[in-house]
Amino acid sequence: MSAPSPETTLGDGLLSALAGFVGELRTAGVPVSTTELLDAVEAVRQLPITERATLKAGLAGCLVKNEGHWRTFEALFDLYFSIGIGMALASQEDLEGFPAHLDDSASSDQLSAAELSEMAYRALMEGNRELMAALAKAAVSRYAGMEPMRPVGASYYVFKTLRQLQADALLSQLLARAGEQPALQGLLDADLYRRRMEQLRRELEADVTRRLVAERGPMAVAKATRRALPEDMDFMHLGREELAALKRAVQPLARKLAVHLARKRRGHKDGRLDFRATMRRSLSSGGAPVDPRFKSPRRSKPELWVLADISGSVAAFARFTLQLVYALSSQFSRTRAWAFIDGIDEVTDLLKGAGDIASAVSSINTQADVIWAEGHSDYGHALADFANRWGAEVTSRTTVLVLGDARSNYHPAEPWALADISARARKLWWLNPEPSAYWDTGDSVLAQYGVHCTGVYECRNLRQLKTFIEQLD
Amino acid sequence: MTGMSATGTPGNRFSSPAGTKEGLARVGYLADDGTAAVVYLADRLGKPVLVEGPAGTGKTQLAKSVAEMTGARLVRLQCYEGLDESKALYEWNYKKQLLRIQAEQVAKQTESWEELESDIFSEDFLMPRPLLEAIRAQDPVVLLIDEVDRVEVETEALLLEVLSEYQVSVPELGTVTARQVPMVFLTSNNTRELSEALKRRCLFLHMDYPSAEREREIVLTRVPEIQQDLADQVVRTVALVRDMELKKPPSVSETLDWARTLVVLGVSKLDPEIARQTLNVLLKHRSDLERASKELSATAG
Numbered sequence: 001m002s003a004p005s006p007e008t009t010l011g012d013g014l015l016s017a018l019a020g021f022v023g024e025l026r027t028a029g030v031p032v033s034t035t036e037l038l039d040a041v042e043a044v045r046q047l048p049i050t051e052r053a054t055l056k057a058g059l060a061g062c063l064v065k066n067e068g069h070w071r072t073f074e075a076l077f078d079l080y081f082s083i084g085i086g087m088a089l090a091s092q093e094d095l096e097g098f099p100a101h102l103d104d105s106a107s108s109d110q111l112s113a114a115e116l117s118e119m120a121y122r123a124l125m126e127g128n129r130e131l132m133a134a135l136a137k138a139a140v141s142r143y144a145g146m147e148p149m150r151p152v153g154a155s156y157y158v159f160k161t162l163r164q165l166q167a168d169a170l171l172s173q174l175l176a177r178a179g180e181q182p183a184l185q186g187l188l189d190a191d192l193y194r195r196r197m198e199q200l201r202r203e204l205e206a207d208v209t210r211r212l213v214a215e216r217g218p219m220a221v222a223k224a225t226r227r228a229l230p231e232d233m234d235f236m237h238l239g240r241e242e243l244a245a246l247k248r249a250v251q252p253l254a255r256k257l258a259v260h261l262a263r264k265r266r267g268h269k270d271g272r273l274d275f276r277a278t279m280r281r282s283l284s285s286g287g288a289p290v291d292p293r294f295k296s297p298r299r300s301k302p303e304l305w306v307l308a309d310i311s312g313s314v315a316a317f318a319r320f321t322l323q324l325v326y327a328l329s330s331q332f333s334r335t336r337a338w339a340f341i342d343g344i345d346e347v348t349d350l351l352k353g354a355g356d357i358a359s360a361v362s363s364i365n366t367q368a369d370v371i372w373a374e375g376h377s378d379y380g381h382a383l384a385d386f387a388n389r390w391g392a393e394v395t396s397r398t399t400v401l402v403l404g405d406a407r408s409n410y411h412p413a414e415p416w417a418l419a420d421i422s423a424r425a426r427k428l429w430w431l432n433p434e435p436s437a438y439w440d441t442g443d444s445v446l447a448q449y450g451v452h453c454t455g456v457y458e459c460r461n462l463r464q465l466k467t468f469i470e471q472l473d
Numbered sequence: 474m475t476g477m478s479a480t481g482t483p484g485n486r487f488s489s490p491a492g493t494k495e496g497l498a499r500v501g502y503l504a505d506d507g508t509a510a511v512v513y514l515a516d517r518l519g520k521p522v523l524v525e526g527p528a529g530t531g532k533t534q535l536a537k538s539v540a541e542m543t544g545a546r547l548v549r550l551q552c553y554e555g556l557d558e559s560k561a562l563y564e565w566n567y568k569k570q571l572l573r574i575q576a577e578q579v580a581k582q583t584e585s586w587e588e589l590e591s592d593i594f595s596e597d598f599l600m601p602r603p604l605l606e607a608i609r610a611q612d613p614v615v616l617l618i619d620e621v622d623r624v625e626v627e628t629e630a631l632l633l634e635v636l637s638e639y640q641v642s643v644p645e646l647g648t649v650t651a652r653q654v655p656m657v658f659l660t661s662n663n664t665r666e667l668s669e670a671l672k673r674r675c676l677f678l679h680m681d682y683p684s685a686e687r688e689r690e691i692v693l694t695r696v697p698e699i700q701q702d703l704a705d706q707v708v709r710t711v712a713l714v715r716d717m718e719l720k721k722p723p724s725v726s727e728t729l730d731w732a733r734t735l736v737v738l739g740v741s742k743l744d745p746e747i748a749r750q751t752l753n754v755l756l757k758h759r760s761d762l763e764r765a766s767k768e769l770s771a772t773a774g
Contacts, residue, residue, distance in 0.1 A: 042517075
């Protein structure tokens with residue numbers, strides 16, 4: 001697009017690093033079009049390559065158009081450009097620092113365990129970046145015990161190093177220190193120490209990654225550490241960190257869902273003729289109704305009712321479900337929620353009263369009356385009970401959302417109950433956390449319910465939830 | 474004005490990413506390295522920047538500051554649901570056209586219909602709206618398309634021609650091409666996913682709440698009367714509050730408001746009592762207030 005700047009010409013090394021990097025981004029699921037790739041090539045030409053932060057931001061601007069993909073980008077960038085560039089450009093820092101610390105065991109092994117933990121304590125106390133980086137190098141050399149060609153990702157070694165450093169003990173020591181401070185200051189200090197610990201973890205990860213890449217090359221490491229994008233992660237198999245990410249992602253989705261429902265309320269100008277107003281207007285034209293007036297349609301206030309299966313078979317999904325329901329009820333005041341296993345109970349007030357999702361979940365687990373006989377899913381009984389107790393309150397303004405796998409442990413399905421609710425409700429959607437291939441196998445009775453639903457959707461990850469929300473219009 | 478090519482190749486507004494950062498700092502906008510890099514790159518590649526992030530992180534201010542820094546005029550298009558061509562691109566001034574035709578009749582001039590038609594569909598009767606105005610501008614401009622996520626997906630298409638070719642097609646006149654490639658900023662609060670076509674044409678910049686160090690700089694710059702220690706406490710408390718599960722986490726401007734409040738009250742050191750009393754400057758929802766004051770008066774550990 002613009003004239004190439006004379007000072008930089010792209011080295012083959014850099015270009016191939018970029019090509020490999022984009023290839024890996026695409027493999028990870030980040031969509032990168034050709035235009036965007038060309039932008040990135042141009043960006044690498046225009047930016048000072050020695051400043052990593054600048055290059056990273058510039059490339060991200062060209063290649064990553066979705067904030068959720070940032071972490072994937074960041075991890076891969078570190079793989080391909082921490083070393084890739086160093087080698088392509090023979091930049092001083094990498095050439096000097098790098099081979100040295102591959103076989104630097106001699107120098108850093110001299111630090112004893114006590115010295116290392118003293119160093120860690122100081123690094124966390126002072127928040128000194130250089131000290132932290134040095135500590136990371138020394139700690140990884142001493143503790144990680146990296147074995148060549150062992151196909152594990154960086155997190156395994158980071159975990160090992162942290163454990164040997166006794167990071168948990170260190171942190172609680174610091175937290176105790178913070179606890180002695182006056183109230184607010186203590187709180188702030190505790191927060192600071194936690195953030196620094198996180199920073200140390202990242203330093204360790206960066207160091208381990210550097211070593212892994214030097215040993216095996218970026219592609220192999222990328223393959224070993226490849227993770228799904230947040231929107232593709234299966235609700236059923238989420239780790240702790242992923243759950244936290246999910247929590248952040250659910251909030252905007254709940255808002256979107258609420259916006260979709262609220263948008264329906266804006267009136268369209270297709271109301272019926274307002275006879276009285278039209279006659280009144282016609283007086284000015286001698287009784288000829290030249291300017292017909294229309295009633296604006298009555299705005300209905302939509303309600304959202306959510307029925308969530310919280311039984312063991314969908315435990316992981318239920319965590320997500322409750323998160324969604326909680327987020328919805330904070331966004332959309334006309335949300336009512338029920339939880340069921342083989343009995344069903346309304347949990348709207350429990351959700352509204354709870355300050356956050358954790359206390360909401362615990363109060364549902366302790367207070368909601370969701371077990372009727374044995375505590376195994378019984379959709380038939382739960383739905384029949386729902387239809388009997390609350391069915392009469394379902395109106396044409398109610399949208400009902402059922403979240404569950406329809407695995408009813410061979411109890412009678414009682415599809416009439418759902419048919420009854422569906423007939424009264426405006427819409428009835430069913431979201432199923434199971435892959436659609438498993439539907440109606442074994443004790444799944446989804447087909448019997450499906451015929452009474454406006455739609456049944458597979459909902460195993462955020463992408464599918466997003467698709468569902470977007471088709472609501 | 475048809476077919477005039479864009480002179481002034483992109484890429485000479487800023488000297489380097491570092492220079493961009495300094496320039497922005499001179500007009501009072503403290504950008505981080507990433508922001509400076511993307512702004513610099515946008516200029517070099519001649520591409521628009523799509524800035525996305527939570528409310529109150531300085532997205533709109535970035536465009537204003539770039540305009541101020543480069544001495545350009547800011548042309549702003551505020552998006553809303555129902556925005557259409559006649560509000561975004563251009564509109565024919567049909568009252569004026571009508572007058573022109575009536576004047577014709579009064580003067581009993583005998584102009585042929587073709588002449589009249591080409592006359593009333595000329596530039597004199599065109600009312601440029603922000604997009605056309607930015608494209609036609611003779612002076613340097615920065616175009617800000619604010620809250621682009623508020624328009625419907627269909628309306629987004631209106632922007633595509635402007636964003637990729639820097640031109641506007643007016644059927645009666647032909648194509649109006651920019652004389653200089655303006656800097657374009659689009660902001661979005663991410664209330665909905667923008668179309669791939671739009672994203673592809675832009676460089677993407679995610680703007681999150683600033684780091685504690687950067688926010689401290691911002692507070693010290695904007696509230697010069699504040700003492701270092703207090704500024705430090707303020708931004709760290711805000712960081713803590715942002716990590717709670719709130720309906721609306723405090724924005725940077727709310728941090729500044731809070732800092733100013735504390736200065737006016739003559740506070741030199743923050744304690745839980747003062748924090749609780751002044752928290753309503755920072756948080757606007759009652760449930761958020763309750764939650765934050767509860768957590769702030771808890772002890773560490």
